[in-house]
Amino acid sequence: MNYLVSLFPLILLCLLSTSKAMSQSQYLPGWVILASGDTLTGMVKDRKQTFTGPEIYHKIRFKGDQKKKRKKYRPEELAGYQINEVAYESVWLRPASSGIHLLNPYYESFPNAGDCVFLRVVSKGKLSHYQWEWADQSQVDSMDLFRRAGEPIFIRATQGILGLKRKQLTKFFTDCPSLQEKIQKKELTYAWEVTKYYNTHCQ
Template structure:
């Protein structure tokens, strides 16, 4: 009887894991480094019993069946999972801290990472995601990039809000935005990005 109970318990546990894994696939596509776009089902994270796990390889199931594949960041230019689009960039910090105020995009060097595109325009607003090892929650850092410039600037400083000094310096080409940042008219990165894209240059 005890053996049967343990068997059913373990069977239910593994079945639950399988169901969790299936639910984490979402409609989307991957863009290979060749530029080819493959449509199908994408998984970039999975929900576990302890929280969210960001995968080091993007899982992909092509439309109409076929072999499932796994792609490291260096093998893709971008991917989409549901409504979220991620671009792969190779980054190098311009300072010494992990979450630096500035990063350089270095096409032939640096660490390949995926950045979520929150909004795109004259300035693109990105979020860099990672899982906090202490509580398994997904944290983000906000960055801006003007056009095709190789520089990313950190937009926020955690719970302390916008990095106003850095952003005032970064947006020297838009005095009216500088003034609003300094006067604390804006509290969130999307407000800064929207204003720049609609009113600057």
Template sequence: MQIIKTFTIVTTLLLLPFLTLKAQTSHLLDYIVLNSGDTLYGKVKHVNQRKVPPRYYKKIRFTNTKGKRKKYKRADVAAFNVNNTNYEGFWLSQSSRGMTLINPQYDIDPKNGERYFLRVISKGKLSHYYLEWWEQGEAGSSWMDLFRKEKDQFFIRATQGLFGLKRKTLAKYFANCPSLQEKIKKKQIRKVSQVVDYYNKNCVD
């Protein structure tokens, strides 16, 4: 019995550096998560930087650790990570309101929506995402801040550009948390990050 224990300990000590190296290597790599649930590590490209302005590839490009390349339809990808930045896929629709940047709500609609990958800023009872795009002549991306409560099947736009928080929209959205609602109305909370932090610490779904 003692021999078995000694062998197990020695084997674990010998393998530990390799397991640690593998974990560290995986952490440094991009990855792609397929709808099947499989997670593949390697290099992910989803934006064509050669175009002016840059634009999203119709298919997400993946190169595995052996250098083998493959393209995946956006509809077949659930999420991916590029340079330690997470993106989650959603079918978003504004069919009842028209697809414009001033609309406050984006419905999750797999039947009629268009595939978007939202940049994950923070996750919690209230999650914060960026919907990104490129303006003509601009090399850097623009974005809008979106909120989503855990059980909601839609996103709410949090800001109105340079004018700050969409206070009327958010006050209505946070009717389930009167204290946050009041702070938004009285401009005691002015930043997106403050809204997220307050809701996740003080509000009950």
């Protein structure tokens, strides 16, 4: 009996975690922006929770109203979508140079070149911050990407648990010496801090 009592908090935590994950994979209020520019409001679903972990859809699901059947949209069919308060943009990406995909820091974005994917929008500005999400076993992982306004180049901002890709970011931000210095001196730790500094202090 005492053994069961001691296990109760752990069991409760597991149930709550599962409930939260399942709720995140249901249809939620949002909208989609078609490639034509038209916006459709309704219910959106972009992932599901399975017993082995999350699954992110390549084609998101959309319901305009309860009377209509759901419709699936590929990234190339949309300009973007929003689910609750989280926005995604459709972006064409391809590695900017040859090499190992996960180690390559640069990506190019040109229409119909490479793969069209959904990128989560973290913040927008002179320097925009995106996250490229994928399901990895029991969790959702993501890659932080930066893009300067009006430029076709994305740079990977972080390298997993190693944090900021300081050497590559220092080369990337030649237009802002003060930011280069802060990155080199490790005064900035997170990708969002880099974005905030650039948009506030860099021309």
